Amino acid sequence: xxxxxxxxQNRGALIGLIILLLIIVMAILAPLLFPESPWRMVQxxxxxxxxxxxxxxxxxxxxxxxxxGLMHGAWVSLLIGLVSTSVALLIxxxxxxxxxxxxxLVDDFLMRFTEFFQTIPNFALAIVLVAIMxxxxxxxxxxxxxxxxxxxxxxVRAEFMSLRHREYVEAARxxxxxxxxIILRQILPNTLSPIIVLASLMVATAILLESxxxxxxxxxxxxxxxxxxxxxxxxVIRQAWWLSFFPGVAILLTVLALNLVGxxxxxxxxxxxxxxx
Amino acid sequence: xxxxxxxxxxHSSAETVLSIRDLSVALPKGADRALAVEDVSxxxxxxxxxxxxGESGSGKSMAANTVMGLLPKGVHPVQGEVNFLxxxxxxxxxxxHRALRGLKIGMIFQEPMTALNPLMRVGAQIAEVFEAHGQLxxxxxxxxxxxxxxxxxxxxxxxxxxxxxxxxSGGQRxxxxxxxxxxxxxxxxxxDEPTTALDVTTQAQILELIRDLQRRRGMAVMFITHDFxxxxxxxxxxxxxxxxxxxxIGEAKDVLENPQNPYTKALIAAIPSNAVPPHRETxxxxxxxxxxxxxxxxxxxxxxxxxxxxxxxxxxxxxxLARGETMGxxGESGSGKSxxxxxxVRLEHPDSGELLLDGVNLSQLKGDALRRxxxxxxxxxxxxxxxxxxxxxxxxxxxxxxxxxxxxKAAALKQAGxxxxxxxxxxxxxxxxxxxxSGGQRxxxxxxxxxxxxPELIVADEAVSALDVSIQxxxxxxxxxxxxxxxxxxxxxxxxxxxxxxxxxxxxVMQHGRIVEQGSAEQIFLHPKEAYxxxxxxxxxxxQAPVAATA
Numbered sequence: 001x002x003x004x005x006x007x008x009q010n011r012g013a014l015i016g017l018i019i020l021l022l023i024i025v026m027a028i029l030a031p032l033l034f035p036e037s038p039w040r041m042v043q044x045x046x047x048x049x050x051x052x053x054x055x056x057x058x059x060x061x062x063x064x065x066x067x068x069g070l071m072h073g074a075w076v077s078l079l080i081g082l083v084s085t086s087v088a089l090l091i092x093x094x095x096x097x098x099x100x101x102x103x104x105l106v107d108d109f110l111m112r113f114t115e116f117f118q119t120i121p122n123f124a125l126a127i128v129l130v131a132i133m134x135x136x137x138x139x140x141x142x143x144x145x146x147x148x149x150x151x152x153x154x155x156v157r158a159e160f161m162s163l164r165h166r167e168y169v170e171a172a173r174x175x176x177x178x179x180x181x182i183i184l185r186q187i188l189p190n191t192l193s194p195i196i197v198l199a200s201l202m203v204a205t206a207i208l209l210e211s212x213x214x215x216x217x218x219x220x221x222x223x224x225x226x227x228x229x230x231x232x233x234x235x236v237i238r239q240a241w242w243l244s245f246f247p248g249v250a251i252l253l254t255v256l257a258l259n260l261v262g263x264x265x266x267x268x269x270x271x272x273x274x275x276x277x
Numbered sequence: 278x279x280x281x282x283x284x285x286x287x288h289s290s291a292e293t294v295l296s297i298r299d300l301s302v303a304l305p306k307g308a309d310r311a312l313a314v315e316d317v318s319x320x321x322x323x324x325x326x327x328x329x330x331g332e333s334g335s336g337k338s339m340a341a342n343t344v345m346g347l348l349p350k351g352v353h354p355v356q357g358e359v360n361f362l363x364x365x366x367x368x369x370x371x372x373x374h375r376a377l378r379g380l381k382i383g384m385i386f387q388e389p390m391t392a393l394n395p396l397m398r399v400g401a402q403i404a405e406v407f408e409a410h411g412q413l414x415x416x417x418x419x420x421x422x423x424x425x426x427x428x429x430x431x432x433x434x435x436x437x438x439x440x441x442x443x444x445x446s447g448g449q450r451x452x453x454x455x456x457x458x459x460x461x462x463x464x465x466x467x468x469d470e471p472t473t474a475l476d477v478t479t480q481a482q483i484l485e486l487i488r489d490l491q492r493r494r495g496m497a498v499m500f501i502t503h504d505f506x507x508x509x510x511x512x513x514x515x516x517x518x519x520x521x522x523x524x525x526i527g528e529a530k531d532v533l534e535n536p537q538n539p540y541t542k543a544l545i546a547a548i549p550s551n552a553v554p555p556h557r558e559t560x561x562x563x564x565x566x567x568x569x570x571x572x573x574x575x576x577x578x579x580x581x582x583x584x585x586x587x588x589x590x591x592x593x594x595x596x597x598l599a600r601g602e603t604m605g606x607x608g609e610s611g612s613g614k615s616x617x618x619x620x621x622v623r624l625e626h627p628d629s630g631e632l633l634l635d636g637v638n639l640s641q642l643k644g645d646a647l648r649r650x651x652x653x654x655x656x657x658x659x660x661x662x663x664x665x666x667x668x669x670x671x672x673x674x675x676x677x678x679x680x681x682x683x684x685x686k687a688a689a690l691k692q693a694g695x696x697x698x699x700x701x702x703x704x705x706x707x708x709x710x711x712x713x714x715s716g717g718q719r720x721x722x723x724x725x726x727x728x729x730x731x732p733e734l735i736v737a738d739e740a741v742s743a744l745d746v747s748i749q750x751x752x753x754x755x756x757x758x759x760x761x762x763x764x765x766x767x768x769x770x771x772x773x774x775x776x777x778x779x780x781x782x783x784x785x786v787m788q789h790g791r792i793v794e795q796g797s798a799e800q801i802f803l804h805p806k807e808a809y810x811x812x813x814x815x816x817x818x819x820x821q822a823p824v825a826a827t828a
Contacts, residue, residue, distance in 0.1 A: 167664035168674075170624050171723075175678030175730060176651040185677075189668045 006268040013264020019257035023074050023250075030071035038068040038224040049242050058242050060233065069224045070246055076225040077254065080141055080210045081203040087145035089199060092152025093188075099153070100160025101183055111157070114150045122147040126209060130218045137220045140213060144206045155198055159191040193269030200262030204255040211251055226251050294465050294497040295321040295344065296360040302339050305351035313352060314339045314521040321465065326491055326498040328512035328529065330505065330544075332745035333716075336521035337501050341467045343367065344499075345384055346374045362464065380410050383458030387470040389450035393442040399426070399453050400438035406460040425456040430486060447610070448479035452486065459490065466491070469501045476609035476772065481816035484510050503745060505545055506775070509533055509819030517541050547750040565766050566598040566621070566734055571630035571640070573616055573790075590616040591627065592790040598734070603760065603767040605781030605798070607774055607813070613790035618736045618770045622656045623647060634734065652682055652730035659739040661719035665711035671697070671722055672707030678729045689729075696725040700755060717748035721755065728759070736768045741776060753780055774813055778802060786810050 008014050036042070043052070047059040049066075057066040099110040117125075126143045133139035163169060164187065172186045211227025213219055219228045226247035233243030297320070302313040314336040321327045331337035342348050343359050344366055358365045362381065366374060378384075386392040394402060403425060404418035413421065419438070426434040429452040442450055451471060458466055468487060472480040488511055491498050500511060508515055512529035517538070525538040536542045573591040590613045598604050608614040619625040621632060623639055632640040634653060642650055658664035665674055675696055676689035684692070694704035700721040702714075711719060720740065727735050737756070741749040757780060760767055771777050777784055778798055785795040786809065794807045805811045 167658040167660055168666040168669075171656070171658065171664055171726065172666075172677065173624065174622055174651055174654075174656055175681055175726070176648045177677060177681040178648065181681065186666055186669075190666070 003268055007264050010264040010267050012260045013267070016257040016260025016264065019253055020261060023254055023257070024078065026071050027075035027078055030068075030075055034065065034068035034071060036068070038072040039064060046236075046240050048240075057246050058240075060229070060243050061236055061240070066229070066242065066246060069229050070226070070250055072224045073226040073229060073247065074250065074254075076137070076220075076223045077207045077210065077251070080137070080144065080225075081206040081258075084141045084144035084148065084206045084210075085199050085202045087141065088149040088152055088202060089195070091145065092149035093156050093195065095149075096153035096156025096158075097160055097183055097188065100157035101164055101179070101187065103161070103164075107157070110153070114153050117147070118150045123209070123212065126213060127216065127218060130213055135213075135218050135220055137223060140210055140218075140220060143213075144209050147209075148202055148205065152195070152198060152202075155194055156191060159194060160187055163187045163190055193266070196269065197262050197266040200258055200265060204258040204262075207251065207254055207258075292323045293320045294323050294362065295499065296358075297340055298358045298360070300340060300343065300357035300359060301355050302336070302343060302348070303353055303355045309334075310521065312355075312521055314518075316357075317518075317521075317523055318357075319516050319523065319526055321497045321499050323464070323497050324491075324495045325513040326488070326500050326511050328500045328502060328508045328515045329518060330502055330508055330515060331518035332503055332544075332747065334520075335518040337503075337518045338469055339521075341384075341469060341499055341501055344465075345378060345382065345467065346371070376410070379406055379463070380461045381464050383461070383463035383466045385451070385454050385458050385466070385468045385471045387473050389447060389454050389474070390442065392454055393450060395442055398439050398441060399445070402453070403457050403460055406457050410461060412461070421460065422456070425460055426453070428459070428490070429453070429456045430482075431456075446479075447475050448483060451475065451479075451483055455483075455486065455490070459494075462494065464497060466496050466498045467501070468498060470503070471500075472507065473503070477774070477816040477818075478609065478812055480507075480818065481510075484818065487511065504818060505533070505746070506817065506819030517544070544746060547746045563600065564597040565600040565602075565635060566768075567631070567633040568594055568596050568617075568621070569631040569633070570595055571617070571620060571632065572628045573613075573620060573625060574628055589613075589790045591620065594630070594790075594792060596785060596792065596795065598766055598768065600733075600766055601760075601764050602783065603769055603781045605777035605784040606768065606770045606787060607772070607777050607784055608787035609772060609813075611789070612787040614770050614772075614787050615738055616790075617787070618656070618738045618768060621734075621768060622654050622736050623651070624656075652678070653732055654734045654736065655727035655730055655732040657720070657723050657727050657735060657737040657740040660743055661716045661723060662743075664723050665719055667711055669711075670707065671709055671711060671714075674711070674722065675726045675729050678726065682730065692729065693725070696728055697722070699728070699759070700725045715748075717744055717752060720744060720748075720752050724752075724755065724759070728763070732765070734766045734768065736770065738770045739772065740769070742771065742773065749776070756780065774802075774817055786813065 041063040042065050043055060043059045043063050045059055045061050045063040047055055047063075049056065049058040051058065055065060055067070057070065060066055060069070095110055095114065099107040126147045129143035129146060130139050133142070169182060169186050172182050177186070210219070210225060211230065214225045214227030215231035215234070217231060219225050219231075229247040230244045233240065237244055298318050300317045301315050304311060304313045317340060319327070329337045329340070339348070340359070343354055344361060346366070354367050359367050361377065366377070369377075400419055400422045403422035404415070407413045407418045407421065423434055423438055426437055431437045431449055431452050437445065437449065442453070445453065471487070472483050475483060484507065487498065487500070490496070502508060508529065515525075515527065515529045515532045516523055517525040517532065517540070519540050525532060525536065525541045532541065533545065536545055571591050571594040575588045575590055576586070592613075594617060596604075606614045606617060616625060620627045623642070627640050630640060631638050637650065639650060639654070665671070672690050672693040675693035676686065679689040679692060680686055690707065694707050697706045698704050702718060702721055702725075706722070711722070714722065740756075741752050744752060753776065756767070759765065769777065769781055781798050783795065784798050784801045786793045786801065786807070788809055794801065794805065794810050801810060802814065805814060
């Protein structure tokens with residue numbers, strides 16, 4: 001069975017994938033549908049949804065178009081989720097691989113280093129980092145990556161530790177392959193499925209973290225994001241429910257979709273497990 | 278309750294306990310065949326041991342699992358009856374079925390470590406059997422547990438009753454399993470490969486115990502095995518299965534001495550010969566491998582509350598292997614035979630001593646220097662499923678060795694194709710993934726991989742232990758042929774003296790990290806000097822029993 005056919009067997013994963021594609025389409029279409037900056041005030045404030053032509057989701061406290069914000073925000077959220085996860089993988093995978101493969105003192109040193117990051121609460125560290133570096137897309141991405149790599153390192157290390165004594169790895173050592181070839185060609189491909197699954201969940205967490213940072217006012221002041229929209233609307237939540245409701249639903253759907261896709265990937269990448277369903 | 282049937286059993290000794298009639302069990306869709314077993318009928322009588330023999334995938338365990346209600350999900354009986362003491366267990370409601378298990382039917386499994394709860398004391402696990410059926414008071418349960426442990430012959434039963442499973446040896450754990458199975462005095466005992474995971478000497482003891490208990494209690498025993506040697510030891514009657522069908526059924530003596538079906542004949546012929554190994558001319562030329570005073574100690578790091586433990590895996594081992602010679606290293610688990618093999622290929626670093634391969638001392642090489650010498654000694658691994666990277670194509674798996682040593686990719690892949698041809702798989706296998714092959718085929722791939730670097734010495738660590746007998750014979754034949762053709766030297770590590778006798782010129786017997794005895798295969802088999810070697814030979818199942826057609 002092909003990879004996609006196995007993936008599609010999981011109904012939830014398929015739905016997740018469709019939602020995710022819609023969000024991506026939203027992000028791509030945003031500059032076409034709303035060429036103007038989402039920060040521009042275009043109508044009178046507190047316009048409820050569906051009350052005026054062209055303002056499907058109404059306007060916010062300053063008279064900015066909520067629909068425009070939502071679509072531009074999709075781009076920011078996805079970008080931050082994907083980039084920060086990639087950065088976290090770039091840090092976590094090599095560290096975990098080296099620690100797990102070599103073991104001993106190397107492992108001890110790298111794991112103490114990892115624990116140093118793990119002992120500080122994620123969100124507190126992210127706030128401090130963003131505050132020090134000045135809020136901007138780059139600093140937010142970096143902060144999220146820096147707080148989310150330790151689980152990756154731990155996972156990869158555990159996988160490497162269990163795989164490095166497999167007979168096929170020993171066979172590779174016996175034929176004279178170098179350590180780097182063994183790590184990259186023999187072991188890493190066999191750890192990919194848990195890494196991919198974890199990564200899909202990390203994208204979701206990153207989006208949530210960014211939203212939380214923006215909610216606290218630590219978002220990039222130049223880009224519209226879902227978290228910022230909710231944060232800005234929290235004082236008027238009783239007068240204008242739609243201001244926090246739509247971005248909230250957007251975050252919920254995105255995270256849900258990513259989780260579903262992650263689960264589907266897990267099934268598809270572990271053919272043994274999914275066959276038992 | 279089948280009380281009437283129970284009391285009616287007293288007078289007739291050949292009374293049928295279990296009667297299987299036209300049983301067919303369906304496999305889930307997408308399996309390699311539609312029915313796990315097809316039209317199977319046989320009886321198990323009181324006071325006899327019925328052996329169900331077959332290779333892996335023959336469906337030999339299916340009937341037993343149906344009796345116990347242990348069929349895996351998606352596998353279910355579609356036709357026939359399984360009558361146990363007059364009740365058809367297939368149609369029995371789960372609650373009544375559960376009452377039968379343990380009470381009337383006992384079961385022993387293959388792996389005594391995983392069949393016992395690791396966090397529960399042995400006594401408590403046996404007592405639990407009574408508890409599950411609401412019998413006896415807690416105090417009586419402990420007393421019965423102790424009696425049972427004495428009955429199954431555990432050394433120091435008073436101590437064993439409060440031991441955890443990991444504190445016992447494999448054989449002792451299997452005895453505990455038997456004690457649990459016998460706790461409620463079942464009418465039928467089902468033993469599913471109960472000795473496969475055990476050493477030969479332990480296996481002999483457990484077989485003896487099962488036979489003895491069966492006689493004393495007059496139970497019916499359904500004994501499932503793949504080993505005709507074991508059949509010769511214990512069986513009253515035999516049922517040979519293949520591809521889910523009964524091939525041959527009859528009295529053990531008849532089947533073993535005079536098998537009718539060609540498949541049975543082939544299986545019996547494929548048992549590594551019990552006859553004395555043929556005399557082999559060993560041309561003692563210059564030694565290829567010289568091992569001098571090799572030592573290896575494993576130390577477990579002690580914690581705050583436990584002291585460090587030391588295991589002497591290799592204790593002053595010295596031996597020489599001539600070019601073109603096959604040497605068998607034979608020993609039971611824990612004898613250090615695998616450690617020796619792993620030191621020779623340098624997957625393990627010996628503590629002291631010399632490993633001279635053609636005069637080059639391998640034992641002290643490190644890093645890149647070692648990596649460059651590695652191609653001279655290769656290894657065939659035990660587990661054909663774990664020894665191939667599931668995500669690497671077979672051709673690539675073989676070509677990786679030469680590529681790591683500087684051969685261009687295209688040439689290495691071409692050579693891989695030739696090697697696959699040589700081991701009898703055909704060059705077209707290059708593009709396929711390991712999971713598309715059976716265990717025996719994978720072992721051939723493992724052999725091709727070991728050959729790819731033109732090694733001078735091949736270490737085969739239990740290379741055929743995981744395979745069915747008929748496949749085992751084929752792989753041994755292949756090794757023998759390749760050895761002749763490529764004039765290889767072979768260090769053949771095995772726990773099975775029968776296998777060693779088939780292929781080895783010389784045999785080294787190891788115990789507790791030391792060499793007990795070494796000599797030509799003939800010498801070891803006919804005139805063993807040491808008592809330990811003798812006990813190993815005596816423990817070979819079926820050695821005394823009449824077995825036909827030992828080719």
